Amino acid sequence: MTPMSRKLQHGNVLTAQDVAALDGLVVNARSVNARENIVFDSQATRDVRLVLEGFACRYKMMPGGRRAIMAYLLPGDFCDLHACILGCMDHAIAAVTTCVVADLPQDQLDAVMRKEPRIARALWWATLVDEAILREWLANVGQRPSDRKLAHLICELRLRLEIVGLATSSYMRLPLTQEELGDTLGISSVHINRVFQQLRQANLVITHGRGLSFPDLMRLEHFCDFNSDYLHLGSACSETAIAF
Amino acid sequence: LLVTNDILLSIFSKAGGLDERDAAAIADLPSREILFRRDMDVSPDIETVFVLLEGWVCGYKLLGDGERQICSIHIAGDVPDLRRLLLMSSDLEYRTLSHCRIGLVPAQLLRDFFSRSAAIPRAVLREVSISAGIAEEWVANIGGRRAISRVAHLLCELVCRLDAARGTQQSTYAIPLTQTDLGDATGLSTVHVNRVLQELRSRRLLELNSGQLSIPDRQRLAEVAGFNHRYLHVAGAALGWR
Numbered sequence: 001m002t003p004m005s006r007k008l009q010h011g012n013v014l015t016a017q018d019v020a021a022l023d024g025l026v027v028n029a030r031s032v033n034a035r036e037n038i039v040f041d042s043q044a045t046r047d048v049r050l051v052l053e054g055f056a057c058r059y060k061m062m063p064g065g066r067r068a069i070m071a072y073l074l075p076g077d078f079c080d081l082h083a084c085i086l087g088c089m090d091h092a093i094a095a096v097t098t099c100v101v102a103d104l105p106q107d108q109l110d111a112v113m114r115k116e117p118r119i120a121r122a123l124w125w126a127t128l129v130d131e132a133i134l135r136e137w138l139a140n141v142g143q144r145p146s147d148r149k150l151a152h153l154i155c156e157l158r159l160r161l162e163i164v165g166l167a168t169s170s171y172m173r174l175p176l177t178q179e180e181l182g183d184t185l186g187i188s189s190v191h192i193n194r195v196f197q198q199l200r201q202a203n204l205v206i207t208h209g210r211g212l213s214f215p216d217l218m219r220l221e222h223f224c225d226f227n228s229d230y231l232h233l234g235s236a237c238s239e240t241a242i243a244f
Numbered sequence: 245l246l247v248t249n250d251i252l253l254s255i256f257s258k259a260g261g262l263d264e265r266d267a268a269a270i271a272d273l274p275s276r277e278i279l280f281r282r283d284m285d286v287s288p289d290i291e292t293v294f295v296l297l298e299g300w301v302c303g304y305k306l307l308g309d310g311e312r313q314i315c316s317i318h319i320a321g322d323v324p325d326l327r328r329l330l331l332m333s334s335d336l337e338y339r340t341l342s343h344c345r346i347g348l349v350p351a352q353l354l355r356d357f358f359s360r361s362a363a364i365p366r367a368v369l370r371e372v373s374i375s376a377g378i379a380e381e382w383v384a385n386i387g388g389r390r391a392i393s394r395v396a397h398l399l400c401e402l403v404c405r406l407d408a409a410r411g412t413q414q415s416t417y418a419i420p421l422t423q424t425d426l427g428d429a430t431g432l433s434t435v436h437v438n439r440v441l442q443e444l445r446s447r448r449l450l451e452l453n454s455g456q457l458s459i460p461d462r463q464r465l466a467e468v469a470g471f472n473h474r475y476l477h478v479a480g481a482a483l484g485w486r
Contacts, residue, residue: 058380068387
C-alpha cells in the first residue's frame with residue numbers, strides 16, 4: 001500500500017478495491033535530489049503530484065531574500081491538490097531531503113472520484129486537513145514562545161509520520177537543518193540551536209544525529225499544548241468524520 | 245443589500261457545472277438573518293452554515309495560555325466556514341469585529357446536493373483552497389516579514405479584497421480592526437502595532453484614523469509590504485494592484 005492510501009484511510013473508510021484503485025493511479029515515480037524544486041512558482045498544474053518518500057516543503061522567497069517555509073510534505077502528501085482546483089501555483093515546492101515523487105493523472109483521478117464517492121470524500125478530507133494545518137501553524141508561529149513553537153512542530157510532524165508508519169511514540173527521524181527549522185518558525189538558526197538545547201535539558205527530546213527520541217511523548221505534547229484535533233484523524237470517530 | 249441565497253448561489257456557480265434545477269433549489273433554500281454587535285461569538289452549531297452579509301468577522305484560535313491568534317478575516321459576501329459542509333468538526337471560532345448582519349442556512353440542505361451535483365463539493369473545495377492560499381500567505385507573513393511589512397501586507401490584502409468585492413477602488417476604507425486585532429493577526433504586540441502604524445503614517449504610506457484607512461500610493465505600500473495579489477485569485481490587477 002502506498003503512504004497515500006495509508007493516510008487517506010484516516011479520512012474515510014476505504015475498501016481494499018478503493019486502495020487498489022487509488023494506488024493503481026500512481027505513475028512516474030522518480031527521485032528528486034535534496035534542494036531541487038518539485039514544482040516551480042507559477043507552473044501550470046495538470047497532474048497531481050505526490051510525495052512517496054522523503055520530506056518536501058512549500059516555500060516562498062520573501063523580499064529581502066529570506067525564505068519562508070509554509071508547509072512540509074511528508075510521504076503520502078499531495079503537492080498541489082489546491083493548485084489543481086485553482087489551476088495555478090503561487091509558490092514553489094522543493095525537496096528538503098532526497099525524495100521520491102510520483103504523479104496522479106488528473107483525468108484518471110477525476111474518473112475514480114466520480115465512480116467511487118468514498119475515494120472522493122477521502123481526497124476532500126486531505127484537502128481540508130491541509131488547510132487546517134496552515135491555520136494551526138499561524139497560531140504556532142504567531143503566538144507561541146520559541147521552545148513551544150519548535151516542540152509543537154515536532155509533535156505534528158511525528159504524528160503525521162506515525163500515521164504513514166514512519167515514526168513511533170518514542171522515535172522519529174527529523175531530517176531538517178536548523179536553517180530550515182528557522183525558516184519555518186520565523187526565528188534564526190542560532191536561536192533554533194539554543195531552543196533545541198532547552199528541550200534537551202528539560203529531557204523532552206533526545207537528539208541523535210537526525211533522529212529524535214522522546215522519553216515521555218505526553219509530557220512533550222502537554223508542554224507545547226499540542227492537540228491533534230486539527231488533523232481530523234480517525235475516520236471511525238463520528239465527530240471528526242467527514243459529513244455523511 | 246446582500247442576500248444570503250444570492251451569495252450561496254454565486255459561490256456554488258463559481259466552480260462551474262451547476263445546473264438550472266440546482267440553482268433554482270439553492271435560490272429557494274430557507275434562510276434567516278440575525279444581527280450581531282461587535283465582539284460577539286458567531287458560533288452557530290455545526291448544522292448551520294453562516295453567510296456574512298454586512299460587517300466583519302474573524303476566525304481565531306485561543307491557545308492554552310489565553311493568547312489569541314486571528315487566523316482569518318472575513319468581509320461582507322464571505323461564507324467563512326463553508327468547510328463545515330464537508331468536515332463535521334471545526335477547529336476555528338468566529339467572532340464579530342463590527343456590527344454584523346449574518347444569514348443562516350441549514351447545512352444538511354446543502355449537503356443534500358452532494359449526491360446529485362459535483363458542482364457543490366467542487367465549489368466548497370475551491371473556497372477552501374483559496375482560504376488555504378491566504379493562510380499560507382499569512383504564515384509566510386508572520387514568519388518571514390519585518391513588523392512594518394507584516395502590517396502593511398495585511399492592510400493591502402484587506403483593501404484588495406474589499407475592492408474585489410465591490411468591483412471598484414475607493415479613496416478611504418472603513419476598517420474596524422483595532423490595534424489589538426491587527427496584532428493578533430500578525431503576531432505582534434499592540435504596542436508594536438502602534439509603533440508600526442506611526443511609522444507607516446510618517447512615511448506617508450497610509451493613514452489609519454478611527455477606523456478610516458486611506459492609502460495615498462498603493463504601489464509604494466505594496467512594495468513595502470511585498471504584496472502581490474495573485475494568491476487572492478481576484479481581479480486585483482484591474483483594480484490598480486500590480
